[in-house]
Amino acid sequence: xxxxxxxxxxxxxxxxxxxxxxxxxxxxxxxxxxxxxxxxxxxxxxxxxxxxxxxxxxxxxxxxxxxxxxxxxxxxxxxxxxxxxxxxxxxxxxxxxxxxxxxxxxxxxxxxxxxxxxxxxxxxxxxxxxxxxxxxxxxxxxxxxxxxxxxxxxxxxxxxxxxxxxxxxxxxxxxxxxxxxxxxxxxxxxxxxxxxxxxxxxxxxxxxxxxxxxxxxxxxxxxxxxxxxxxxxxxxxxxxxxxxxxxxxxxxxxxxxxxxxxxxxxxxxxxxxxxxxxxxxxxxxxxxxxxxxxxxxxxxxxxxxxxxxxxxxxxxxxxxxxxxxxxxxxxxxxxxxxxxxxxxxxxxxxxxxxxxxxxxxxxxxxxxxxxxxxxxxxxxxxxxxxxxxxxxxxxxxxxxxxxxxxxxxxxxxxxxxxxxxxxxxxxxxxxxxxxxxxxxxxxxxxxxxxxxxxxxxxxxxxxxxxxxxxxxxxxxxxxxxxxxxxxxxxxxxxxxxxxxxxxxxxxxxxxxxxxxxxxxxxxxxxxxxxxxxxxxxxxxxxxxxxxxxxxxxxxxxxxxxxxxxxxxxxxxxxxxxxxxxxxxxxxx
Numbered sequence: 001x002x003x004x005x006x007x008x009x010x011x012x013x014x015x016x017x018x019x020x021x022x023x024x025x026x027x028x029x030x031x032x033x034x035x036x037x038x039x040x041x042x043x044x045x046x047x048x049x050x051x052x053x054x055x056x057x058x059x060x061x062x063x064x065x066x067x068x069x070x071x072x073x074x075x076x077x078x079x080x081x082x083x084x085x086x087x088x089x090x091x092x093x094x095x096x097x098x099x100x101x102x103x104x105x106x107x108x109x110x111x112x113x114x115x116x117x118x119x120x121x122x123x124x125x126x127x128x129x130x131x132x133x134x135x136x137x138x139x140x141x142x143x144x145x146x147x148x149x150x151x152x153x154x155x156x157x158x159x160x161x162x163x164x165x166x167x168x169x170x171x172x173x174x175x176x177x178x179x180x181x182x183x184x185x186x187x188x189x190x191x192x193x194x195x196x197x198x199x200x201x202x203x204x205x206x207x208x209x210x211x212x213x214x215x216x217x218x219x220x221x222x223x224x225x226x227x228x229x230x231x232x233x234x235x236x237x238x239x240x241x242x243x244x245x246x247x248x249x250x251x252x253x254x255x256x257x258x259x260x261x262x263x264x265x266x267x268x269x270x271x272x273x274x275x276x277x278x279x280x281x282x283x284x285x286x287x288x289x290x291x292x293x294x295x296x297x298x299x300x301x302x303x304x305x306x307x308x309x310x311x312x313x314x315x316x317x318x319x320x321x322x323x324x325x326x327x328x329x330x331x332x333x334x335x336x337x338x339x340x341x342x343x344x345x346x347x348x349x350x351x352x353x354x355x356x357x358x359x360x361x362x363x364x365x366x367x368x369x370x371x372x373x374x375x376x377x378x379x380x381x382x383x384x385x386x387x388x389x390x391x392x393x394x395x396x397x398x399x400x401x402x403x404x405x406x407x408x409x410x411x412x413x414x415x416x417x418x419x420x421x422x423x424x425x426x427x428x429x430x431x432x433x434x435x436x437x438x439x440x441x442x443x444x445x446x447x448x449x450x451x452x453x454x455x456x457x458x459x460x461x462x463x464x465x466x467x468x469x470x471x472x473x474x475x476x477x478x479x480x481x482x483x484x485x486x487x488x489x490x491x492x493x494x495x496x497x498x499x500x501x502x503x504x505x506x507x508x509x510x511x512x513x514x515x516x517x518x519x520x521x522x523x524x525x526x527x528x529x530x531x532x533x534x535x536x537x538x539x540x541x542x543x544x545x546x547x548x549x550x551x552x553x554x555x556x557x558x559x560x561x562x563x564x565x566x567x568x569x570x571x572x573x574x575x576x577x578x579x580x581x582x583x584x585x586x587x588x
Contacts, residue, residue: 025052026171031100036060051168106130214458224325238283246516271322434534
């Protein structure tokens with residue numbers, strides 16, 4: 001009988017395994033940086049080109065490797081972090097699986113140079129597609145340098161699934177940013193396409209956060225620190241008025257490892273309770289320390305998912321600490337109502353019998369005068385009543401003519417020939433602005449409202465890159481932007497639909513929503529930008545509108561190409577016919 005089950009060649013097995021560990025250039029950067037940190041490096045330099053697809057170069061000043069170690073470092077499951085099963089129960093290093101270097105080498109062209117500081121001679125290793133081409137002596141100054149070129153060159157299907165250069169760059173920036181926040185004692189330098197993006201020296205965590213996010217945001221953060229028998233938790237919480245629509249600025253570090261855990265993120269969100277606007281999420285940077293024996297980081301090759309021995313207890317502990325930290329701040333202004341007016345009225349209207357001058361009350365002239373004033377009061381009251389009655393009739397006439405109403409500053413009700421139409425004012429305006437934005441991308445010239453006082457906005461280097469990527473489209477939309485360094489933009493003009501005072505907020509929220517919209521489906525940047533702008537610049541639920549504003553909104557809505565759904569697919573309006581209303585009220 002023929003044999004159908006075969007053992008795959010090692011090279012093919014490595015390529016398959018590489019798909020789990022190295023999903024994109026950012027995965028390779030993460031693994032290489034983690035190796036540098038585990039090697040007790042004080043300084044790490046990251047250099048990339050073309051979003052990491054053509055070059056990733058990580059250089060550190062760590063302990064380096066001997067020639068013997070360098071020779072086997074790229075073998076699968078080669079690691080210095082663990083040696084026996086019990087080591088898995090108490091992992092204190094970032095790496096431990098021994099898969100990263102083998103996975104990277106199997107899908108790229110790698111050159112490693114390394115030297116232990118106590119040795120005079122270093123080692124150079126060249127690998128291509130998992131095959132070792134060269135192992136030789138080298139004069140490297142100390143530490144380790146790994147160059148990764150042409151990632152996925154021999155797996156074209158995987159390479160074709162990479163996003164744009166800017167998108168891959170942003171993922172790499174996110175990796176570097178998380179390391180910078182978790183290890184403020186490290187010196188980090190990040191260079192992309194020959195531009196220095198970050199150049200960070202060792203500093204206290206507050207200074208590190210300020211270097212990344214800017215002084216303005218950092219000054220709004222609430223620092224807290226708590227320790228109990230279960231956990232140590234410290235970090236920074238964003239004030240509710242600085243919350244965002246997306247979850248982009250939420251960082252959770254477990255024993256200095258960046259992790260993603262929905263339950264703990266929910267615990268933070270729950271602690272804010274009613275402090276946040278509906279649909280908003282808080283900014284937070286949390287540092288959680290826990291006994292390594294009570295957590296399992298060996299859940300997924302990415303090592304970003306973790307399991308806790310007692311997750312419900314950790315959840316309650318995090319919720320309690322965050323809630324306590326927020327309650328200690330004056331986040332909700334107290335309102336004290338003084339009852340001076342009512343107490344004054346009650347005193348004035350209640351006569352003091354002991355102080356009444358009865359002789360004054362029974363004087364005839366006084367009585368006649370009081371009666372005359374009483375008659376005058378009655379005449380004025382009658383005239384006032386007649387005037388109010390006329391006004392009431394006018395109001396009733398206006399109501400009879402009125403065909404449009406705003407309900408709870410959220411929905412618009414319009415009488416139509418055969419019933420009523422209910423319109424979501426935000427969704428309607430969103431559709432209008434979306435189609436206007438798309439039209440501006442193709443028309444000559446631009447509609448812009450120049451600012452009397454240009455606004456200077458501090459952004460993270462990653463967000464600045466997004467603005468640079470979208471620069472030409474933002475200009476067509478109506479923004480006039482100048483760049484100042486890697487983290488500052490100056491806004492001179494904005495689209496005419498943006499309300500005065502909201503220019504900075506709208507731009508930052510567009511960037512945030514643009515990042516949140518990074519879905520698996522490929523969406524053109526123009527499309528994402530048009531949706532983000534429409535969502536953020538549109539009138540909100542809660543905004544009061546005049547009759548003329550409502551009529552104008554409806555007129556513009558039904559001049560759009562697709563007036564029935566917003567850009568995100570939600571319904572804009574619904575119609576109730578008289579027949580449907582009669583049926584609901586059991587009328588025949």
